[in-house]
């Protein structure tokens with residue numbers, strides 16, 4: 012075989028959380044894979060995005076051998092706060108779910124850990140590839156064509172996993188007539204900052220304020236991650252640091268005198284909010300996973316967790332195929348994933364509509380939100396529904412295949 016052709020069992024497009032974890036789970040099943048990634052290793056290891064890991068994600072990362080540093084450095088949270096009408100109300104996730112929790116550990120740290128375990132195990136990740144193109148998806152031998160270090164190269168494989176995010180090439184490689192898209196774009200966005208400031212709260216605070224939503228989160232004991240609802244077309248140059256702090260102080264005001272810790276900003280960005288689902292999540296020998304197939308608004312902290320849930324199902328289906336010769340689980344991959352995807356879409360949309368104010372929303376909408384927040388913070392059943400979804404639905408729903 013020519014040197015520029017690499018033969019493997021599973022070709023993986025994208026070295027985000029989905030592609031890297033899939034590669035590691037397959038390795039543990041004795042299945043070979045090669046990952047191709049357009050960005051540099053440094054870029055993916057420093058890309059600041061999500062940071063809230065569901066209980067199931069934490070358990071899976073540990074089982075995959077990528078949990079040592081997360082175990083030492085991750086911040087385990089047993090509750091969250093909902094702030095409205097100038098008062099904070101705690102939702103005890105741990106007690107309401109029979110002992111489940113979330114872990115705050117930045118996505119780029121997960122990515123760093125996964126790259127390390129893959130490379131230590133001799134795994135192949137090709138960074139800085141270009142002109143990626145998928146061929147033979149409906150044949151028995153699909154391949155990934157790309158440029159790498161000045162050479163035209165090809166990964167020839169049995170299956171391809173499209174883990175290349177919302178703007179990747181995997182989803183557009185499927186004939187348009189085969190797919191259906193479901194999309195909802197929200198009329199607001201998040202202005203997010205990273206600040207060198209000790210988090211002002213031990214737990215995340217979700218605030219519904221008359222001026223709009225705000226979130227206090229963190230990435231470490233010395234770095235705060237804060238968000239403000241803003242307009243989708245918001246111009247960051249109109250938001251000098253002092254204006255951001257002033258607006259955050261306003262939205263986190265409580266009668267008890269909550270004090271926000273402030274510090275130098277190390278990052279400032281605007282994130283659009285959308286819900287998006289592709290159906291089906293597979294075509295021929297190509298399987299989409301993570302953001303390549305679906306997007307959720309970040310309010311429920313589900314994007315990365317959903318990507319992890321997809322690849323767990325895909326790894327299991329591929330392992331079954333190689334162990335038994337049966338393609339049954341691969342055939343039902345999309346249906347199995349989509350059940351969880353739509354449940355998660357619903358939860359993320361619900362959290363978003365509970366906490367944000369859209370332009371033109373009337374006083375009735377605001378009063379309705381306050382009534383619902385009152386219910387969530389006083390009814391055990393309502394709080395338990397939030398807690399179950401927030402800490403993560405079980406990986407295997409009742410009635411699902413083993």
Ligand SMILES: Cc1cc2nc3c(=O)[nH]c(=O)nc-3n(C[C@H](O)[C@H](O)[C@H](O)COP(=O)(O)OP(=O)(O)OC[C@H]3O[C@@H](n4cnc5c(N)ncnc54)[C@H](O)[C@@H]3O)c2cc1C
Nearest residue numbers: 025027028029048049060061175176179301302312314315
């Ligand atoms: C800007 C941004 C901010 C976010 N912030 C939050 C947040 O605050 N909270 C939250 O809960 N969630 C957030 N999310 C969502 C969360 O980060 C994603 O759901 C998660 O990254 C999904 O993982 P993934 O592996 O599916 O995709 P990604 O992490 O997007 O990984 C895809 C990988 O594929 C690579 N790639 C793209 N095209 C190609 C190609 N043609 N060939 C090869 N490789 C390719 C990309 O460089 C990338 O490394 C954010 C997402 C984005 C985009």
